[in-house]
Amino acid sequence: MSGLGxxxxxxxxxxxxxxxxxxxxxxALTEALPGxxxxxxxxxxxxxxxxxxxxxxxxxxxxxxxxxxxxxxGLLHADxxxxxxxxxxxxxxxxxxxxxxxxxxxxxxxxLVPLGVGLGVLAARFEGRFVDRLVSAVTLGVxxxxxxxxxxxxxxVFALRLDWxxxxxxxxxxxxxxxxxxLVLPVLVLLSRPVCSLSRLVRAGMIDALASPYVAQAMRYGxxxxxVRHAHALPNAVAPAAQQLARTVDWLLCGVIVVEALFVIPGxxxxxxxxxxxxxxxxxxxxxxxxxxxxxxxxLGADLVAHRFAPRAEVAA
Amino acid sequence: MQDHPGLRRRGFLTAAxxxxxxxLVGCGDSDDSGxxxxxxxxxxxxxxxxxxxxxxxxxxxxxxxETLDPHLANLxxxxxxxxxxxxxxxxxxxDLSAQPRxxxxxxxxxxxxxxxxxxxxxxxxxxKPVTAEDVLFSYRRIADPEKAFRAKASLEPIDLKASxxxxxxxxxxxLKRPTAxxxxxLAAFGAYIVPDGSSAADFDKKPVGSGPFRFxxxxxxxxxxxxxxxxxxxxxxxxxxxxxxxxxxxxxxxNALLGGQVEYAHELxxxxxxxxxxxxxxEIVRLRNSAMQAFAMKTDRAPFDDKRVxxxxxxxxxxxxxxxxxxxxxxxxxxxxxxxxxxxxADGLPQREQDLDRARSLLKKAxxxxxxxxxDTSAVAAGFTEAASIFRDQAARAGVTVDVKMGSKDSxxxxxxDSGTLCCYRSGAMPIESHISQRLLTGSTTNATxxxxxxxxxxxxxxxxxxxxxxxxxxxxxxxxxxxAEGGFLVWGFAxxxxxxxxxxxxxxxxxxxxxxDWARFDKVWLA
Numbered sequence: 001m002s003g004l005g006x007x008x009x010x011x012x013x014x015x016x017x018x019x020x021x022x023x024x025x026x027x028a029l030t031e032a033l034p035g036x037x038x039x040x041x042x043x044x045x046x047x048x049x050x051x052x053x054x055x056x057x058x059x060x061x062x063x064x065x066x067x068x069x070x071x072x073x074g075l076l077h078a079d080x081x082x083x084x085x086x087x088x089x090x091x092x093x094x095x096x097x098x099x100x101x102x103x104x105x106x107x108x109x110x111x112l113v114p115l116g117v118g119l120g121v122l123a124a125r126f127e128g129r130f131v132d133r134l135v136s137a138v139t140l141g142v143x144x145x146x147x148x149x150x151x152x153x154x155x156x157v158f159a160l161r162l163d164w165x166x167x168x169x170x171x172x173x174x175x176x177x178x179x180x181x182x183l184v185l186p187v188l189v190l191l192s193r194p195v196c197s198l199s200r201l202v203r204a205g206m207i208d209a210l211a212s213p214y215v216a217q218a219m220r221y222g223x224x225x226x227x228v229r230h231a232h233a234l235p236n237a238v239a240p241a242a243q244q245l246a247r248t249v250d251w252l253l254c255g256v257i258v259v260e261a262l263f264v265i266p267g268x269x270x271x272x273x274x275x276x277x278x279x280x281x282x283x284x285x286x287x288x289x290x291x292x293x294x295x296x297x298x299x300l301g302a303d304l305v306a307h308r309f310a311p312r313a314e315v316a317a
Numbered sequence: 318m319q320d321h322p323g324l325r326r327r328g329f330l331t332a333a334x335x336x337x338x339x340x341l342v343g344c345g346d347s348d349d350s351g352x353x354x355x356x357x358x359x360x361x362x363x364x365x366x367x368x369x370x371x372x373x374x375x376x377x378x379x380x381x382x383e384t385l386d387p388h389l390a391n392l393x394x395x396x397x398x399x400x401x402x403x404x405x406x407x408x409x410x411x412d413l414s415a416q417p418r419x420x421x422x423x424x425x426x427x428x429x430x431x432x433x434x435x436x437x438x439x440x441x442x443x444x445k446p447v448t449a450e451d452v453l454f455s456y457r458r459i460a461d462p463e464k465a466f467r468a469k470a471s472l473e474p475i476d477l478k479a480s481x482x483x484x485x486x487x488x489x490x491x492l493k494r495p496t497a498x499x500x501x502x503l504a505a506f507g508a509y510i511v512p513d514g515s516s517a518a519d520f521d522k523k524p525v526g527s528g529p530f531r532f533x534x535x536x537x538x539x540x541x542x543x544x545x546x547x548x549x550x551x552x553x554x555x556x557x558x559x560x561x562x563x564x565x566x567x568x569x570x571x572n573a574l575l576g577g578q579v580e581y582a583h584e585l586x587x588x589x590x591x592x593x594x595x596x597x598x599x600e601i602v603r604l605r606n607s608a609m610q611a612f613a614m615k616t617d618r619a620p621f622d623d624k625r626v627x628x629x630x631x632x633x634x635x636x637x638x639x640x641x642x643x644x645x646x647x648x649x650x651x652x653x654x655x656x657x658x659x660x661x662x663a664d665g666l667p668q669r670e671q672d673l674d675r676a677r678s679l680l681k682k683a684x685x686x687x688x689x690x691x692x693d694t695s696a697v698a699a700g701f702t703e704a705a706s707i708f709r710d711q712a713a714r715a716g717v718t719v720d721v722k723m724g725s726k727d728s729x730x731x732x733x734x735d736s737g738t739l740c741c742y743r744s745g746a747m748p749i750e751s752h753i754s755q756r757l758l759t760g761s762t763t764n765a766t767x768x769x770x771x772x773x774x775x776x777x778x779x780x781x782x783x784x785x786x787x788x789x790x791x792x793x794x795x796x797x798x799x800x801x802a803e804g805g806f807l808v809w810g811f812a813x814x815x816x817x818x819x820x821x822x823x824x825x826x827x828x829x830x831x832x833x834x835d836w837a838r839f840d841k842v843w844l845a
Contacts, residue, residue, distance in 0.1 A: 035728025041391070044697075044744070045467075046731035047762035053465040085382035086537070087517075093381045152568065159576050167576035168569050171373055171540055171562045264564040264573070266381075266539045273565075274380030274538070279727065283381075 011303065015296030019289065023072075026288040030281050031064050037084040037279040058084045071285065080289070081282040083275075090286040093271050098290075100176055101267035104259065105252045107183065108190040112248070116195050117241070120202025121234065127207055135199065143196035151189040151262045158185060170264040186263045190256065194248040201244050205237025212236075239306040246302030250295045363823035363845075370844040371558040372822065374581035374837075375570045378563030380538040386520040387509035388459050388466045393583060397837040398561055399509055401543050403526035406434060406452065406503035406510065408834035411826075413748045414660040415500030416834060419447060419510055419527065419550075423503070429495035429782060434503070436486040439550040441512050442531045449482030454513040456480075470762070471505030495782040497789055498750045506747075506832070529554045529840035538563055555824070555843035571817065574599055580819040580844070583837065586699075587645035590815045600818045600825075603647065606658045606746070607814035607831040610644065610651065610700065612692070612708065612807040613733070613742040617767035620690065621738060624803040625683040631669055631807055632676040633715045634708065640810040642707045643700035647815060651808035654797050656749040661790055663797035676715045689718040693733050693740035697726035700812070701741040734765055742806070746830040749793060753777055757800070766805025773799065821845045 038054040039046065055061050071081050080090035123135040142150075159167035169182040176183055209215060210233050218228045257269030268287060275283035376394035383392075387399035406420040417423070421437035439447045457477055459466045479491035492499065502508070512525055519525070524532050529551065530543035541561040547553045562579060564570045570582040571589050575598065585601070594601045614621040614630060621627055636650035649657070652669055656662045680688060694705035702723070709719040719739075724732055733740040742765060744752070755761050758777060759769040773796060780792040800806070814831040824842045829835035 033727070034725045035731060039728045039731045042731065043391075044730035045763060046734050047470065048734075049762065050465055050470065051731065057463070057465055083382055085379070086384055088382070088537075096381060155572055160572065163576075166578060167572035168564065168578060170375060170564050170569065170573040170578050171560065261566045262569060264562075264566070264569045266563075270538070270565070271381050274382065277727065278379070278382065280382065 007307075008300070008304065011300050015293075015300060018296055019292040022288055022292040023285060026285055027064075027068055027281070030279065030284055033279065035279065036060055037281065040277065040279045041085070060084075067281075071282065075289070080286040083280050083283050085275075085278045085280045085283075090282050093275075093283055094268070094286055094290055097266060097268045097271045099267075100265050101253065101256055101260075101269065103176055104183070104186060104190060104256055104265065104267065105249060107187050108194070108252055109245070109249060111187065112191055112194050112198060113245070115191070116198030117202050117234075117238070119195065119199035120237070120241075121206055121229070123199065123203040124206030124210065124237075125229070132203075136203075139196035139199055142192050145192070147189050147193065147258045148262065150192055151185070151259065154185050154188060155262070168262075168264045176265065182263070186259045186265060189259050189262075190252060194251070198241060198244060198248065201241050202237050205240055206233055209233035209236040242305040243299075243302045246298040249298050250291075253291060253294065366555045366824060366843040367845055368555050368843070369557050371560060372556050372581060372839060372842060372844060373560045373562055373579040374583065374839065375562050375564045375573055375579040376583045377565045377567075377570075378538055380563070380565075383537040383563070384521060385524045385532075385535055385541070386517060387511065387524075387526070388455075388468065388507055390507050390509075391467065393831070393837070394561060394563060396506075396832070397583070397839075398541055398543075399507075400528065400837065401530040401559060401561075401839055402524055402528045402532060403509040403511065404439070404447075404528050405505075405508050406436075407500050408504050409746070409748070409832070410834060411828045411830070412658065412660045413656065413746060413830070413833065415498075415504040415748075417500075418834075419452075420503060423500055425497075425499065425784075427784075429497055429499075429784060430492040432490045432492065432499050433483070434488045434490060436488070437550055438486070439527050440548055441527045442525045442546060443512065445512065446485070447510060447527050448485050448513075449488040451513045452488050452510055453477070453480065453482060454515075455510045456508070458511070458515075459508060466507065468505045468507035471502055471508060474499070474502060497781045497783060498748065501748050501751060530559060533558070549840065551840070554840035556839060559839045574817050574819065577819070580822050581825075581842075582817040585815040585817050587647035587813075587815065589817070590647065591645070593817065598820075600820060600822070602816040602818060602825055602827055604814040604816065604827070604830055604836060605649065606656075606811045608746075608812040609655050609742075609744045609808055610639075610648070610704065610810040610812055611742045611744075612704075612809070613740050613765045614805045614807065615738045615765075615767045616805040617769065618738055620683070620685050620688055621805065623683045623685070625679045626685055626688070627803055627805065629676040629679040629683070629685075629715070629717075630712075632672045632679070633712050633717065634669075634807055634809050635671040635711050636669075636809045638711070639704055639707055643704035644810060644812050648810045648812040651810045653801050653804065653806060653808045655744065655752045655806065655808060656746075657811050659746075659749055661749045661793040661797075663794050663801070666798065666801050671711070673715045680715070680717070687716065687718075689720065690739050691720045691722050691737065693722050693724050693737045695724040695726045695729040695741070697729040698741075698743050701743075704809075705741055734763060740765070743812075746832045749797075750780070753793075753796065757804075768800075768805050 037058055038051045038060055041054055042051045074081055082089050083093060119135050123132045126132045155167045158165050165184050166182045169176060172179045172182055215228055215233055218232055256267060257273060260267045260269040271283065272287050376397060378394040379392050385398060387403045390396050390399045404419045406418060407415040408418050410416045419436055419439055420434045422435045424433045425431065436447060436449065441447060456472055459468045460472050460477055474492050474494065474496050476491045476493050481489055483489050510527065529546050529549040531546050533542040533544050535541045542558060544558050545554045545556060564573060567586055571585060573579045574582040590601045593599050614627055616622060631653055640646060640648045640650055651657065652666060654663060680686060692705050694701045696702055705721045709721055712719045756764055757768045758774050776792055776796050780789050783789040783792060818825055821844050822842060823845050826835035826838065
């Protein structure tokens with residue numbers, strides 16, 4: 001286990017370095033964007049004196065490295081700084097918006113795993129037959145539809161035509177659990193693509209595993225087919241799927257931007273969009289740190305899972 | 318959906334703000350006290366107002382950085398909320414003339430540089446009366462040199478050190494120079510009256526104003542709930558409550574309206590409006606003359622330093638084609654002047670039409686036969702990129718090569734201010750006087766056409782020191798005739814502002830351009 005320990009520690013260290021790199025990159029890129037928060041705030045009233053005043057009020061007149069230094073040292077005390085646009089602490093932005101995004105992401109993952117794995121196993125079990133062809137056709141088809149279009153389609157049919165579900169979550173604020181009906185369509189949109197990719201992956205892994213010599217050997221020993229499939233073949237198919245799942249969760253945090261905009265859910269994606277538009281650098285940076293850490297932790301977890309299920313796969317650090 | 322709606326809106330609004338900045342000299346007349354005021358929105362066919370209910374209104378917003386500080390109001394959503402909670406001394410009527418609100422009247426001295434403003438009897442939500450000290454406190458807060466509040470430039474003509482409270486309900490404003498159109502300053506965007514001693518922290522927690530609604534709750538970027546103020550001086554609102562919700566995506570606002578989740582959706586696309594107009598499901602309200610659409614030519618540099626070239630460009634534009642193409646038909650053609658339908662608008666001038674032959678001969682005379690110009694545009698506002706490509710094709714027919722250059726939408730307005738020669742431009746509603754003072758004087762801070770003429774400045778000063786309204790209108794008319802003949806703004810259209818409401822919503826004003834008193838005014842709305 002100590003081997004696994006050093007391996008995990010090395011991964012963590014690397015993850016930390018990756019997060020720092022992300023933060024620096026984001027800072028450099030936001031600096032490189034044309035215009036700053038003062039210009040964005042001034043809009044089409046770009047009175048030079050007013051822009052200068054805003055810039056001074058926001059401390060934007062100080063050199064970039066000083067601002068980066070201040071911000072980074074604050075970060076060590078879990079102080080993400082204050083928003084340029086409102087003067088409120090960035091932590092309040094993140095904590096306020098984290099709930100809805102987390103809720104959407106976890107609901108999606110909770111449904112995604114059984115659905116994706118189940119469909120994949122099903123397709124693999126009936127490889128080349130009608131069920132497989134049906135599952136493959138539907139998953140490939142849905143995968144090809146952009147989320148935004150899929151969302152608009154779902155809203156038009158299920159909310160506006162049939163009147164079964166609310167078209168948006170407008171006015172519900174962060175308390176989405178009190179209005180579960182409003183979550184159905186967003187989660188469906190979020191599920192649509194990952195379910196497809198995951199089930200394709202599980203299907204492929206299962207087919208490979210079922211064709212492998214060790215499964216043939218297990219069959220020769222007379223072990224029942226269901227047990228062979230689930231205890232012997234599935235873990236090998238799950239290893240790559242776990243890593244895909246981690247990537248999916250990253251993607252969920254981003255894909256959520258589209259869904260949040262479409263269904264008016266005040267989550268991290270909405271905050272990020274507004275912050276970029278306003279050149280609210282501290283908020284963008286704070287979110288970059290959060291996304292960076294989440295990505296690193298999830299991938300670490302996925303690699304651990306893969307390591308555990310299929311140690312022979314030699315997961316690289 | 319490529320564009321970021323937040324920004325587009327911000328850009329537009331900002332245009333409309335800062336009204337009255339730099340109002341110079343003036344003169345003016347005193348009349349006006351109790352006139353007009355409160356437009357009761359709606360058309361007469363709405364029946365008798367019914368009391369009660371909660372109206373939910375969806376606006377595009379600014380997300381988590383929104384605030385209820387009325388002096389920071391930046392976006393349409395901010396203004397609508399500020400308007401519900403607070404009052405200004407005056408506000409703009411449908412023709413952009415100043416209408417008294419908290420001020421019951423105003424009276425200048427003979428030199429038009431001292432104005433006595435009387436306050437009506439009105440109370441803050443705390444029960445305390447609105448006094449002259451509150452007015453001075455609010456204006457001093459806005460003018461704080463350490464801060465960059467939006468209305469600061471508008472209040473510039475006031476010498477706040479010398480101004481004083483004569484008594485509880487009379488303020489004497491001392492101005493730095495004669496200003497006939499001083500009431501425009503009182504109506505300036507963001508010049509709300511807050512109680513003496515208010516601090517920034519108060520506004521987010523429990524804002525106290527004198528407006529028609531009282532504060533109930535607020536979550537930035539999500540929702541704000543306000544309740545009826547039964548003691549409002551202009552009469553209690555019909556609604557029990559109004560809730561402002563934020564939905565940046567136009568499709569989300571429309572869906573929420575169609576699905577019955579909101580009763581009022583602000584800022585819809587022309588295509589959405591066409592799809593639902595007259596279908597009976599929702600009502601479409603078009604507020605005419607809400608946004609000027611123009612191309613701005615820099616008059617201080619080649620080729621536009623030659624007024625024959627400018628006139629040729631005026632004649633190249635097929636305005637109807639631009640309105641149909643770039644605004645999806647939701648608007649009316651312009652006549653190279655700002656402020657169609659507003660007070661002082663020179664509406665007697667002949668409508669300019671496309672005349673390519675004359676344009677070609679003017680260009681030839683100016684020695685610009687094979688002219689090539691770069692047209693700056695950006696996705697910063699709806700219709701900008703479309704307008705640019707339509708105009709490129711129109712210009713080609715007159716032998717002018719227009720090279721369309723896309724700029725960044727986040728810094729567009731600052732980028733085009735001093736650089737380039739020709740660009741897409743637009744502006745929200747503001748008095749014609751403010752448009753002139755902000756954009757067409759030598760010292761104007763946002764003079765995108767570089768229109769700098771001493772004699773034109775002098776005319777503006779003359780208007781601001783003319784007390785007689787007729788004479789003043791004549792001076793504004795002269796200035797506009799000059800702009801029509803050789804100005805730098807090719808104003809090709811005025812866009813509608815489109816609002817959707819549920820069937821039962823009554824009393825929504827159909828004439829007020831966006832940003833005026835009766836626009837987004839929920840105290841006069843009721844649910845049938």
